[in-house]
Amino acid sequence: MTGAARSDDDALVDEAAADLLALPPARFTAARAERAAAAAGPVGRRIAKLRKPTVAAWAVNLLVRDGRLGEAVELSRALQEAQDDLDAAELARLGKQRRQLVAALARRAGELAAEAGTPLSAAMAESVEKTVNAAVVDPEVAAAVLTGRLVSPIDLATLDAGGLGDAVAGSVPQGVAASPPRDDLAARRARKAAERAVREAERAHADAARESAAADRRLATARERADRARERVEGLRADLARAEADAADADAVVGQRESEQKEAAAAARVAQRAVERAEAARAEGTDA
Template sequence: MVGTTFEEIAAGLYSGPPEAFVSSRKARAAEADAHLASRILALRKPSIAAWVVNVFAQERAGQLGEALELARELREAQDDLDAAALAKLGRERRALTRKLAQAAGELAASRGERVTSSTLDAVEQSISAAFYDPAAAAAVASGRLSRALDPSATQNDIRDAVAGDVPELDPVSLPPADELQARRARREAERAIAAAEKDQASAERELTTRDKALRELRAKRGELAERTSELENELARIREELRRAEHDLPEAERSREDAATRAEAAADALDLARKAKDAL
């Protein structure tokens, strides 16, 4: 018979229709021996948030498993990260938690269950707890939660929230030490690349600024050189005019003296003529 162990029976009941939990629990107990039946009848009805997580864990096991494996790798990487990288990691972890919770809520809704915002918050808290604590991750992945988990849950809290044994993380899924070292080296290389890209971007911005300044200076030099040439030509023309003026000045001065002499003689002659007239 399928689902004959207590854990398998609990997983089936905890992901079945919530409204049929009591009747299904009674039916499964009737099929079991006395010891197993007593354990089945003692199962608590899961909260709606726990049921949503259980359905997601069982029907989207691959997606949840990849996320929890990534969470484990992120926990291992935290010791090697600086404050900025840790802040970025926190944002990415919260985004992934919300995404998984939303997917779980949509899956539950497709089964006809109404998922309220408070229920979705509890689902997100449970997945968040799985991201921080390996035991919580194993509990969430089991699909046998009777109530939602909190990120601050203790080992006893986690144990009490799961029907049956809390499975340990599968040791075969842990990468060997050399793979961990390789991942750490890749992360360091990625940080080095990010730093180099940042430096390159800064250098390119500075180069763009310097190129603009150089172009402007060269244009100004061309304008000044052209203006200098114009002024030099103007100065040469003025010097030539000055040379001509200096050359012509002595002759003009002599001509002026001759004209002044003639004007003085004419004035004397006019004065004599007027006196002669007055004498008549």
């Protein structure tokens, strides 16, 4: 939603405020006087009444000019859709993403302030982070912050009705300008369900691809082990064949040696009987 159309004077004051509030606070007062004098008339008088920003608000204005807050606004819209859809998983994911983004944007604001010659204290940095967080979770605050015309930081915990008017110099927008129309809830849920199905299918495909690769590795390992086992079997078979041949040769030698031993034993017996006969004959001759 947008507010009423601005007048030409409002546009001039808003432009001057955006330029002045991006200057280091120490230069604000003198620059405001110069701008008011140059504008003159009603616009000049309104410019002269612009309030000097706090250092934290000025740092947020630098962040807006740096172009980093657009991501925060997009995340804000996504959070609102997740809340409408009662999508707990998406809310948890976006909540984590929001905290990371807010912290990163706050750090960037601190870097920009330091580069401009005015480092932020811990308290100022905390105010910047609260303001960025408020812009993420509240579209009205986002619209105010994105003007780049903050004069004071915004804390949702202490923001009163109409409080944005006190925090913004010049006109206060109502809602984020140029916001696209919200999708029909049923259509959005169907789209999210389709997106989840795609994500789940992609995860399943990735899991299957990993398992296939692991199976390929296991198969290659098994094949390598089988090849080594076959090589060992073939080696053992060759060894067995050689051992069997050696055993056959040894058996043949044993047979031959057994025959030789039998022949030698028979010859020994024959010789023994000859000896016995000879001794008997000698004995008979002696007795005669």
